[in-house]
Structure formats: structure tokens, C-alpha cells
């Protein structure tokens with residue numbers, strides 16, 4: 091009989107290889123350590139010797155491999171958990187070593203670029219099912235993960251138009267077992283939605299911090315002192331990982347630029363209304379903000 | 393002997409008149425009800441019959457007056473607690489009735505406009521000391537207030553260049569007794585600082601809600617569904633009071649427009665870097681965001 095808390099259900103994968111062991115990768119591994127229903131064995135690989143050593147110490151992997159090509163051997167599931175800008179390079183390295191029939195998935199914050207970078211290098215028989223767990227914190231690295239990270243959060247799966255339905259269902263089941271509510275959409279829709287709900291807010295937050303940083307010494311001092319009312323909320327989302335966000339902006343370029351253009355047009359219109367004292371326009375904008383907020387509260391997303 | 397919890401110190405004012413009984417006004421009155429060291433008597437006036445009736449029910453005022461002109465009579469302290477756009481009209485009405493030697497103060501979120509609107513109408517001998525408690529919630533009205541609202545928050549006093557030092561010290565002491573850390577600066581500096589720490593973040597939050605609201609039906613639906621990652625934080629500050637924010641934007645026009653211009657220039661530069669794949673620029677911006685965030689954490693403002 092298995093010890094209490096260990097699953098009796100068949101794991102989704104026999105051998106799962108996680109490429110990358112940061113916040114997301116280590117959370118997946120920890121989840122399996124706790125419940126055992128994701129994979130019979132979890133093999134972890136990462137880029138640096140320091141991370142590999144730390145993964146060994148933390149003990150959430152069944153096996154740690156230095157070489158990603160070695161790590162993917164005989165794995166029936168492989169999940170990319172590295173910044174999306176690193177996908178192409180890693181894929182070139184591992185592609186020849188992927189097991190026939192393996193399911194290849196990922197957790198990247200952009201999806202069009204992932205298909206662009208992985209699909210052309212996919213050996214025949216390897217089934218690509220991109221995914222994006224909408225869960226995260228401001229922290230990164232193997233110490234940042236925890237097994238409940240994905241609980242109650244959405245995971246968006248973006249199956250290829252001609253993708254294997256069985257492989258898609260396996261990936262969906264994987265994320266359900268991580269505690270997530272799984273949604274499917276095409277990659278282009280995904281990229282537009284995350285551009286406005288996540289990438290543009292981050293771009294704005296990074297930008298306003300820079301704007302504040304460029305103010306005269308005296309004003310900047312006061313900004314830090316009196317940050318409480320609004321600015322502070324922006325800086326919180328601005329404290330995210332550098333490599334991840336660089337890659338997100340560069341790999342969701344079209345959607346981010348489109349949303350940025352729409353937003354700056356709207357911001358200019360707001361500024362113009364302030365300049366010319368157009369009360370009705372201003373009141374309308376404020377009311378729309380409140381309306382959206384109320385919709386979120388009704389949906390319990392606030 | 394006074395009952396436990398009631399101050400033995402002399403109150404700052406003998407008779408304090410609060411003009412407006414929303415979040416801020418009612419919090420001041422409640423604070424005095426609890427501690428008694430702000431004023432010997434608190435007279436409250438408000439615009440609508442509904443608010444006046446509610447103030448009577450809630451019982452935080454010693455006296456409720458329908459007519460502001462009646463309310464300010466014989467008060468040695470008068471504090472404007474209404475949206476800044478209403479100051480000029482109210483002041484025209486009460487000015488002839490202000491007691492000689494009275495201290496006239498306020499809690500408005502802009503300070504240049506307050507001096508512009510109140511000072512010319514100040515009768516000789518009435519001493520104007522503008523102030524801005526940096527405390528608030530998303531709620532408004534007489535039910536929203538609570539006596540600890542100002543505790544541990546900054547209050548910025550913006551004395552006039554030739555203001556009476558004794559009157560300034562009284563207002564500073566008033567806010568210290570409200571639990572605030574009191575700072576002084578000139579009105580122009582105040583308006584610039586709040587433009588970037590508070591007014592611009594609100595403008596951005598209102599704007600991005602509108603941008604999202606204008607998306608196609610399908611995308612908007614998804615935005616509400618997947619709001620969790622960044623967007624949600626923006627909508628929280630977008631749920632503030634309409635009249636207050638309309639007045640703030642219209643009455644801090646120059647500073648808000650300047651900060652908006654700086655910000656949109658910076659946002660455009662960020663967009664350009666994404667378009668042309670300028671990694672270094674993007675990394676630099678992200679790092680500055682993190683740096684500002686760290687400064688806030690070090691100052692315990694985060």
C-alpha cells in the first residue's frame with residue numbers, strides 16, 4: 091500500500107524531464123514529490139552548476155542531469171521551464187535525443203514564439219503541446235518554487251491546429267492535477283490576451299519606475315518617501331525577473347506593441363481632456379475604470 | 393476626572409468645523425470622538441440632506457449644520473473636506489462668516505489650486521494652512537471613515553511663504569494627533585510629487601481599463617477572466633471616487649500633464665526598443681524597476 095498522500099492513480103508521465111528548475115520548474119517537481127500523480131520519475135536539468143547543485147540539495151528531483159540531451163532520453167514527457175528566448179538554442183541541442191512519441195510541452199509566457207521556435211525542430215512523432223500556467227510570484231530560482239503555486243489558477247493550453255488530441259488531453263490532465271483550471275485557445279488569442287492583462291501592465295510598471303528615477307534628485311527622494319498611494323502598487327509588479335521579462339517583450343512583440351499603441355493613444359486622449367477641461371470625458375474614463383473593477387469583483391478575480 | 397481614553401491635553405481647536413463628511417471628514421470626526429484631543433466641539437456640514445441625516449445617525453459630530461455659513465460661525469478651526477473643485481464655490485459662501493483669527497485648512501489632494509481658490513477670498517485675520525493627509529481607501533461617504541485612517545501615514549502641510557508660524561504649528565500638531573508623520577513642503581513641490589506617485593498611476597489605471605473595455609467582445613471577456621497577472625492590480629486603484637478624481641486631474645493639470653508627457657515618452661522609447669530588439673535598453677529598464685522597488689522595501693514603503 092502506498093503511504094498516505096501518495097497517489098494511487100497512474101501518473102500522467104512515466105518519466106518527465108523538466109528543462110529549467112526555477113520558480114516554475116521547481117514548483118512542478120515539488121508538486122510531484124508531494125502527490126506522485128504527475129510522473130513516475132522526474133529528471134531535472136538546468137543551465138548552471140550552481141542551480142544543479144542546489145536542486146540536488148533541495149531534493150525535489152529524482153535525478154539531476156547536467157546535460158539536457160542526456161536528461162530527455164527516454165522521457166515520455168518533456169517540459170521547457172526556461173525563459174522563452176532560450177527555447178531555440180536548447181531545442182537544437184535536445185531535438186535529436188527526444189524519444190519517439192514523447193510529448194513536448196512548456197510553461198512559457200508567450201505562445202506564438204514558442205511554436206515558431208520549437209515546431210520546426212520537432213522530430214517526427216514528437217507531439218508538441220504548448221501551455222502557459224498563469225501563476226507566478228516576483229521570485230525566481232529553485233528556492234522560489236512551492237507545490238501549491240498552480241492551485242486555483244488558470245493554465246492556458248494552446249494546441250496546434252493539427253495537434254494530437256490524446257497528447258493535448260494528457261497535458262490538460264497534467265495541469266488539472268497541478269490544481270489549475272485548464273482553458274484552451276489558439277496561440278494568437280493567447281498572446282493578445284496576455285499582452286493586455288500582463289505584458290503591458292509590466293511594461294507600464296517598468297516604465298514609470300524609470301520615469302520616477304529620471305526626476306531631479308529632490309523629487310525622486312520624495313517619490314520614494316511618499317510612494318504609498320498608487321505608485322507602490324506599480325513597483326510591486328516591476329520587481330520581476332529580468333531575463334524572463336526581456337524575453338517576453340522580445341517574443342510577444344506584435345501583440346505588446348499593438349496594446350501599447352492603443353494604450354498610449356488613450357492616455358494622450360486623457361491628457362488632452364485634462365488640458366482642455368473636458369469634464370465629461372474624464373468622468374467617463376473614471377467610470378469605465380470602476381465598471382471594469384466591478385466586473386472583476388463579480389467574477390471573483392479582484 | 394475624564395473617562396478612560398479621553399484626552400487630558402487641551403484640544404487643538406475649541407470648535408472645529410468640518411466642511412464635508414465623506415471618507416476624510418468623517419474619519420477626522422471619528423478620531424476626535426475617540427480621543428477628544430483634536431477639538432472641544434466638532435461641527436459638521438455637508439451638501440446633501442441624505443449625508444446630513446446619515447451623519448446625525450452615525451453620531452460622530454457634536455453638531456450638524458445644514459448651512460455651511462452657519463457651521464463656520466465662531467469656529468477657530470475650519471477644514472475643507474470636499475472635492476477640490478468645490479472649494480471656490482463653498483468659500484464664496486462661507487468667507488463672510490469666518491471668525492476673525494480662525495485657522496482655515498483642508499485635506500485636498502492638490503495644493504496649488506487650493507491656494508489659488510481660497511487665498512483671494514480669505515478675510516483679513518483668517519489664517520490659511522493647506523494640508524494633505526496621504527491616506528485613503530477606495531471607499532467614500534460618511535460610512536467609509538474610521539478613526540485610525542491617518543495612523544502611520546504621512547500628512548503634507550504646505551504653508552504659505554508668509555504664513556503665520558503659530559497657525560502652521562497648530563495644523564501640524566493636529567495631524568500628529570491623528571497619528572500621522574507630518575512633513576512640510578511648498579505647494580508646487582507637493583503637486584509635482586503627488587502627480588507622479590498618485591495622480592499619474594491613477595490616470596494610467598483608468599486608461600488601461602478603458603483600453604481593455606474597447607477591445608473586441610471576445611478579447612474583453614478573456615481579459616476579465618485572466619485578469620490575475622498585473623491588470624488586476626491596476627484596476628484596484630481605478631475603483632476610486634469619480635468626483636474626487638475628476639477634480640484632482642482638473643486642478644493639478646500642469647503637473648499631471650508634465651508627468652504624463654515624461655511617462656509616454658519613456659513608454660514610446662520602450663516600445664521602440666521592443667520593435668528593434670534592443671535588449672540592453674529593455675534590460676536596463678527592467679533593472680531600474682527592480683532598483684526602485686528595492687529602495688522602497690529598504691524604506692519600508694513597499
Ligand SMILES: NC(=O)c1ccc[n+]([C@@H]2O[C@H](COP(=O)([O-])OP(=O)(O)OC[C@H]3O[C@@H](n4cnc5c(N)ncnc54)[C@H](OP(=O)(O)O)[C@@H]3O)[C@@H](O)[C@H]2O)c1
Pocket residue numbers: 109110111112113114115136137138139141142171172173174176180197198199200222223224225226227229230231232234331333334338
Ligand atoms: N515567473 C512567473 O511569474 C512565470 C509565470 C508563468 C510562466 N512563466 C514562464 O516560465 C518560464 C520559467 O520562468 P521561471 O519564473 O521559472 O524562471 P526562473 O525562476 O528564473 O528559472 C529559469 C530557469 O531557466 C534556466 N535558464 C535561464 N536561462 C537559460 C538559458 N539561456 N539556457 C538554458 N537555461 C536557462 C535557469 O537555469 P540557471 O538557474 O542554471 O540559470 C533556471 O533553471 C519562463 O518561460 C517564463 O516566461 C513564468
Ligand SMILES: NC(=O)c1ccc[n+]([C@@H]2O[C@H](COP(=O)([O-])OP(=O)(O)OC[C@H]3O[C@@H](n4cnc5c(N)ncnc54)[C@H](OP(=O)(O)O)[C@@H]3O)[C@@H](O)[C@H]2O)c1
Pocket residue numbers: 411412413414415416417438439440441443444473474475476478482499500501502524525526527528529531532533534536633635636640
Ligand atoms: N479618498 C482619498 O483617498 C483621499 C485621500 C486624501 C485626500 N483626499 C481629499 O479629501 C477630500 C474629500 O475626499 P473624500 O474621500 O472624503 O470624499 P467623499 O467621501 O466623496 O466625501 C466628499 C464630501 O464632500 C461633499 N461634497 C461633494 N461635492 C460637493 C460640492 N460640490 N459642494 C459641497 N460639498 C460637496 C460631500 O457631500 P455629500 O455627501 O452631501 O454629497 C461629502 O460630504 C477631497 O478633496 C480629496 O481630494 C481624499
